[in-house]
Amino acid sequence: MRASVACKALLAQTGAFLLAFLAFKAGPLLGLAPGPLFLVALQSAFAIFLSGLLRLPWWWLIIQGLFLPAVLFTLSLKMPPVFFLVAFILLCLFYSSNIRERVPLYLSNETTGQALEELLPKQPSFNFLDLGSGPGGLVTYLAKRNSFGTFHGVESAPALFLISWLRLRKTFNANVRYGNLWRENLESYDVVYAFLSPAAMPELWRKAKKEMRRGSLFVSNSFAVPGEKPARTLRLKDARRTRLMIWKM
Ligand SMILES: C[S@@+](CC[C@H](N)C(=O)[O-])C[C@H]1O[C@@H](n2cnc3c(N)ncnc32)[C@H](O)[C@@H]1O
Structure with a gap:
């Protein structure tokens, strides 16, 4: 396509x-x-x-x-040709995933962070994963507010990974990995969060169903899974009117 x-x-x-x-x-x-x-x-x-x-x-x-x-x-x-070379390299470093995956870069806002905070398990030592964690804003936000859990991110755009790694390097309960989300095994996570694109959802749902543990939560920001009704939908009161769709696996 x-x-x-x-x-x-x-x-x-x-x-x-x-x-x-x-x-x-x-x-x-x-x-x-x-x-x-x-x-x-x-x-x-x-x-x-x-x-x-x-x-x-x-x-x-x-x-x-x-x-x-x-x-x-x-x-x-x-303009000097080097300008185009630099612009091209910068675009690749920030947006390489867009071309491959049709997932653009837009960020979860604070209202979404607050809503996710409410959804996190109440028991200690749970694991949260942001699939495609961008510059790490959401992982940083949640890790600062919740010391019970460990917050993970995986990101494939080199510059975004580097920014998030620098941001998180001193945070004891958070980390981000450079890599492809499709290679991440979801089995060890209690909450998996995705803010990707409609194109990614059918395949991601198949992966989540195969790998996620019974009782764990799969949360999608804005993008539905075709034909799969979520257990719960949160409609946030932000400018974007964010919808968080939640499935209990
Ligand atoms: C819409 S942004 C969401 C950023 C962050 N999760 C947030 O909510 O603020 C999607 C991110 O997924 C990343 N991404 C897309 N495809 C990916 C893949 N196959 N593996 C890892 N990251 C990917 C993009 O580079 C982008 O940073």
């Missing part, structure tokens, strides 16, 4: 370039001399049209239409 969106976007751009090139060649035959601005506008219009034909989501039509003008505008700024 991910690959097919990227392929369709590429296909539409390539098709639009070809059509604009044909128009450029055909212009003189028809007694017309299309100028560069007209050709850019034509390429953008073709890119939007072809993206629509290929049934790309509507926001892709905006991206596709703005692609060539944005490239030309950026080139006109004559």
Whole structure:
């Protein structure tokens, strides 16, 4: 699915370039001399049209239409090439998981932290896991407020892992691991929290059902598991109107 969106976007751009090139060649035959601005506008219009034909989501039509003008505008700024290299490396360090997993970076807020605090087991020495822990804000928040449990995070974006590791290195009851959440065995955790994306939920649910212990809690922020009704849903009174869906395994 991910690959097919990227392929369709590429296909539409390539098709639009070809059509604009044909128009450029055909212009003189028809007694017309299309100028560069007209050709850019034509390429953008073709890119939007072809993206629509290929049934790309509507926001892709905006991206596709703005692609060539944005490239030309950026080139006109004559920035040193190293700027693009640095920007590319930074994007990879922060967002590498987005490309692979279709999980963007957005953070759990304090209201969510408070709601999760209420859900934590009351007995000592439980284990909490944040799957895709980002810069470690949630793990840090919970670890500071609850000394009964140990709070774990797993994160695959190198820069986010590094930030969370630096944040947590002196916290006795929390840690974060650099790695892929799909390789994490969920058996030893009493509460597993996920704030990922709709794309990850079906596979994650299969994993949770297979690995999590009876009685443990699986909490998903905002994203439902298709066809699986949660035992409880908390609707938080924050600006995002966060929904926490809770399953008792
Ligand atoms: C929506 S953010 C949530 C961050 C944090 N859990 C919070 O609630 O504030 C999702 C995070 O999951 C990470 N992620 C995505 N796929 C991952 C994977 N396969 N393994 C580990 N982390 C992943 C992303 O890099 C991102 O930091």
